[in-house]
Amino acid sequence: MRALTRRELLGGAGMLAAPLVAGRLIGQDVMKVLPKDSVAAADRLAEPWLAGRPQEAITAMDNDGTVIGIERRLHCTCGCTLDIYTCRTTDFTCTYSPALHKEIVAMVLAKQTPEQIVASFVAREGEKMLMAPVPTGFNLAGYLVPGLSVAAVGLALAAWLSRRRGEVVLATAKADEARAMAPAPAADPEALERLRRALDEVDS
Amino acid sequence: MTLLGSFALWAAFLLGLWSAGLAFFGRWHDRPAIALSITRGSYAICGALLVAAAALWKGIFTHDFNIEYVASYTSRNLPDYYLISAFWAGQKGSLLFWAVVLGIFGALAQALTSTRHKHLLPYVAGVTGLVAAFFISVMLFGEHANPFERLAFTPPDGRGLNPQLQNPGMVMHPPMLYLGYISLTVPFAFAIAALLSRTLDAGWIIAMRKWALASWLFLSIGITIGMWWAYVELGWGGVWAWDPVENASFHPWLTLTAFLHSVMIQEKRGMLKRWNISLMLGTYLLSVFGTFITRSGVIASVHSFTQSDVGSFFLAFLLVTGVVSFTLLYTRWPSLKADVELESLVSREAAFLFNNLALVGIAFSVLWGTLFPIVSEAVRGVKISVGPLFFNRVNVPLGLFLLFLTGIGPLIAWRKASAANLRRQFIVPTAAFLLTGLIAFAKGLHDGYPLMTIALAGFVVGTVLQEFYRGIRARMTMHAESPLLALGHLIGRNRRRYGGYIVHIGIVVYFVAFTGLAFQVKTSVTLSPGESTTVRSPYGHTYKLTHIGVSQYAALNRRVSAATLDVSRDGKRLGTITSEKRQHIDSFGNPTFEPSTEVGIRSDLREDLYVVYGSSPDGTERANFTILINPLVIWFWIGGAILTLGGLITMWPGGAQVRTPRRRAAVQAGYAVPLAGVAE
Numbered sequence: 001m002r003a004l005t006r007r008e009l010l011g012g013a014g015m016l017a018a019p020l021v022a023g024r025l026i027g028q029d030v031m032k033v034l035p036k037d038s039v040a041a042a043d044r045l046a047e048p049w050l051a052g053r054p055q056e057a058i059t060a061m062d063n064d065g066t067v068i069g070i071e072r073r074l075h076c077t078c079g080c081t082l083d084i085y086t087c088r089t090t091d092f093t094c095t096y097s098p099a100l101h102k103e104i105v106a107m108v109l110a111k112q113t114p115e116q117i118v119a120s121f122v123a124r125e126g127e128k129m130l131m132a133p134v135p136t137g138f139n140l141a142g143y144l145v146p147g148l149s150v151a152a153v154g155l156a157l158a159a160w161l162s163r164r165r166g167e168v169v170l171a172t173a174k175a176d177e178a179r180a181m182a183p184a185p186a187a188d189p190e191a192l193e194r195l196r197r198a199l200d201e202v203d204s
Numbered sequence: 205m206t207l208l209g210s211f212a213l214w215a216a217f218l219l220g221l222w223s224a225g226l227a228f229f230g231r232w233h234d235r236p237a238i239a240l241s242i243t244r245g246s247y248a249i250c251g252a253l254l255v256a257a258a259a260l261w262k263g264i265f266t267h268d269f270n271i272e273y274v275a276s277y278t279s280r281n282l283p284d285y286y287l288i289s290a291f292w293a294g295q296k297g298s299l300l301f302w303a304v305v306l307g308i309f310g311a312l313a314q315a316l317t318s319t320r321h322k323h324l325l326p327y328v329a330g331v332t333g334l335v336a337a338f339f340i341s342v343m344l345f346g347e348h349a350n351p352f353e354r355l356a357f358t359p360p361d362g363r364g365l366n367p368q369l370q371n372p373g374m375v376m377h378p379p380m381l382y383l384g385y386i387s388l389t390v391p392f393a394f395a396i397a398a399l400l401s402r403t404l405d406a407g408w409i410i411a412m413r414k415w416a417l418a419s420w421l422f423l424s425i426g427i428t429i430g431m432w433w434a435y436v437e438l439g440w441g442g443v444w445a446w447d448p449v450e451n452a453s454f455h456p457w458l459t460l461t462a463f464l465h466s467v468m469i470q471e472k473r474g475m476l477k478r479w480n481i482s483l484m485l486g487t488y489l490l491s492v493f494g495t496f497i498t499r500s501g502v503i504a505s506v507h508s509f510t511q512s513d514v515g516s517f518f519l520a521f522l523l524v525t526g527v528v529s530f531t532l533l534y535t536r537w538p539s540l541k542a543d544v545e546l547e548s549l550v551s552r553e554a555a556f557l558f559n560n561l562a563l564v565g566i567a568f569s570v571l572w573g574t575l576f577p578i579v580s581e582a583v584r585g586v587k588i589s590v591g592p593l594f595f596n597r598v599n600v601p602l603g604l605f606l607l608f609l610t611g612i613g614p615l616i617a618w619r620k621a622s623a624a625n626l627r628r629q630f631i632v633p634t635a636a637f638l639l640t641g642l643i644a645f646a647k648g649l650h651d652g653y654p655l656m657t658i659a660l661a662g663f664v665v666g667t668v669l670q671e672f673y674r675g676i677r678a679r680m681t682m683h684a685e686s687p688l689l690a691l692g693h694l695i696g697r698n699r700r701r702y703g704g705y706i707v708h709i710g711i712v713v714y715f716v717a718f719t720g721l722a723f724q725v726k727t728s729v730t731l732s733p734g735e736s737t738t739v740r741s742p743y744g745h746t747y748k749l750t751h752i753g754v755s756q757y758a759a760l761n762r763r764v765s766a767a768t769l770d771v772s773r774d775g776k777r778l779g780t781i782t783s784e785k786r787q788h789i790d791s792f793g794n795p796t797f798e799p800s801t802e803v804g805i806r807s808d809l810r811e812d813l814y815v816v817y818g819s820s821p822d823g824t825e826r827a828n829f830t831i832l833i834n835p836l837v838i839w840f841w842i843g844g845a846i847l848t849l850g851g852l853i854t855m856w857p858g859g860a861q862v863r864t865p866r867r868r869a870a871v872q873a874g875y876a877v878p879l880a881g882v883a884e
Binding site for chain 2: 043044045046047048049050051052053054055056057058062063072073075080081083086089090092093126127128129130131132133138139142143145146147149150154155157158161162164
């Protein structure tokens with residue numbers, strides 16, 4: 001058996017120590033310690049295609065409140081029922097929402113206001129681009145009909161019940177009056193006696 | 205087996221027509237043999253459909269990929285439990301599943317209904333037979349709707365099941381919803397039977413009440429499991445998106461809930477006969493409408509089945525059923541007059557009426573929102589979209605009104621409530637309302653709707669606790685029972701009432717959970733191994749997430765890329781959380797669908813940490829994550845469990861047979877008076 005060279009011995013020791021060192025390094029934020037290129041090479045996935053459609057790295061504009069606010073108002077055009085923001089952060093197979101997002105980011109960076117951006121999409125794609133119709137004109141019916149219907153039916157129900165209640169009260173009063181006018185039915189002396197005895201027992 | 209399955213379908217179809225024909229035109233009233241033939245037809249339909257189901261399942265479990273349905277929804281490496289759920293994963297299989305369950309329910313309705321309601325059973329058999337025949341006709345005559353359709357060749361392996369359906373939630377969610385929809389056929393059949401036989405007293409209600417409760421429970425469980433599936437599987441961190449198909453399951457749930465309340469008024473007071481029967485007919489039509497929406501593709505939905513011509517079958521069925529039902533109702537209208545009139549607007553009857561108004565109002569509002577794009581296009585010629593923004597704006601106030609009425613209903617006396625009664629009843633719930641609202645406000649909850657929801661939740665809980673407290677106290681006084689025993693007997697003796705209160709608590713918990721989602725925090729970040737990010741939760745906690753790395757490995761029918769993050773909260777380590785990308789493969793290793801995402805979730809009672817591994821931008825372990833903090837989400841599942849428990853208590857058989865030393869205790873308390881002689 002040939003003797004191990006000094007270099008081989010050092011290499012073997014390095015391999016044994018590597019996991020321990022790596023564990024510590026990860027704890028200390030490995031990106032600050034190792035050069036970027038070596039990390040990229042070491043971390044390359046064996047089969048990158050398994051990890052889904054490649055996407056660009058997240059930037060500050062992806063979490064920008066203005067951008068998200070606009071995207072939440074606009075429908076993704078991929079055929080789903082989601083807004084652009086939800087689609088691009090949920091459906092990672094969608095190719096439409098990332099493209100729409102890029103467009104919106106560019107418009108925000110070009111200092112367009114949210115209203116201008118939304119209007120430009122509506123002008124291009126039609127009203128269906130909006131997640132909720134603008135509450136003007138016929139669309140108002142969409143917003144108001146349910147609430148107004150419930151209120152109208154509720155009021156009508158209350159009015160109808162009040163009127164019926166009045167009729168019921170009147171009918172009951174008339175029936176009471178009729179009963180009072182009618183001769184009292186002859187009491188069954190046997191039943192009355194049983195009742196009297198029972199009441200006596202209660203009293204005692 | 206496909207031959208046997210097709211034969212069984214044809215047999216069930218003809219048996220359904222036979223039962224219906226005899227039931228509606230057979231003059232069975234004076235001929236017991238014909239009546240018997242009709243009811244036995246239900247068992248025969250059930251038997252034939254079970255044979256058809258067995259044939260399809262055999263095809264699925266033996267991997268007979270010559271059957272188009274088996275090749276489209278299964279593969280050799282699909283786990284067995286998903287082979288079971290593959291039965292209802294596609295249009296054709298779900299139609300057969302629907303028919304089979306309807307066959308079983310039709311037979312059970314015949315077997316379980318008391319002989320007191322025997323006069324309704326042939327009509328019930330006729331209706332269930334006719335509906336079963338309709339569903340079978342869709343399979344037999346619809347374009348590409350027959351689950352036993354064979355291919356011209358036999359592929360070596362099937363396409364497999366959509367990855368998003370490979371989730372335990374999807375094993376349970378569709379069958380539960382189907383059970384809800386399908387079991388509605390039985391109460392509907394009893395309503396039609398009552399109209400046809402002109403026996404319009406409370407008999408039909410007593411005969412079908414348990415069925416209506418079962419339908420409601422199945423729908424509730426189905427909807428809740430659907431919410432759970434959407435949450436854990438779709439990766440958007442929500443539970444309800446107001447999608448048309450989701451809405452379609454919500455409509456009959458709302459109207460059925462209204463029915464279960466208003467039917468009490470008919471049973472106790474002989475009122476609302478017309479309303480109740482209309483509500484039952486409407487509920488069934490809404491369930492058919494939901495099926496039409498799901499299967500026709502008339503409205504865009506992420507849940508829709510592949511478009512085919514079966515939608516036109518359902519539209520025709522919906523129209524014919526609607527016209528026949530309401531024509532029948534119209535002809536019987538005079539016979540449905542109430543026995544008594546409402547005596548006061550301040551009464552439980554009136555509160556239930558307004559509760560019905562709120563429930564039906566929400567159902568209308570959701571239906572209106574679902575159909576508004578079609579209305580808009582018809583009126584203006586402009587296509588629009590109606591999403592969550594619209595539904596939340598319109599429905600949240602109505603929902604709060606309903607929550608308010610949920611608290612009010614049990615507090616008001618039947619017939620007429622006096623001022624003293626109202627004072628006595630409202631003090632505790634009103635105090636609970638104010639206290640909860642003040643605490644929530646002091647804790648920093650200043651948004652209008654969420655604050656009102658929490659305060660109203662306190663009001664309803666106050667109402668329910670007061671009812672339980674009074675009932676327990678009364679039993680303790682009268683029967684010298686311990687509090688726990690008193691609670692047990694209280695619920696056991698009046699399961700419907702106290703089970704209902706438990707359901708109310710479940711609903712309150714849902715409302716609170718929905719409030720939590722309003723405070724969701726969501727952010728996206730790219731992290732390399734070793735890098736960290738921090739997220740602040742609505743409760744003020746700071747989560748630190750450190751990317752450990754991405755590992756790739758093979759599993760049963762997929763290849764997995766798993767990204768793991770180390771999690772700590774406020775400096776204290778909680779453990780790791782893993783989100784996956786799954787590339788499903790067939791038995792030859794070929795990819796079958798686009799990669800799907802498995803969410804990593806860490807739950808506690810306050811909030812969920814929810815992590816989604818989006819992708820690896822440059823093919824390395826550097827990964828894009830979407831990180832969400834979802835407050836109170838676990839309360840959806842707790843609310844669902846409470847609601848299910850309450851529903852089960854409500855529909856459990858018996859209820860008044862609890863043996864207690866009542867007579868002895870009542871004598872001690874001076875209530876038992878020997879008036880036997882008078883009563884005779």
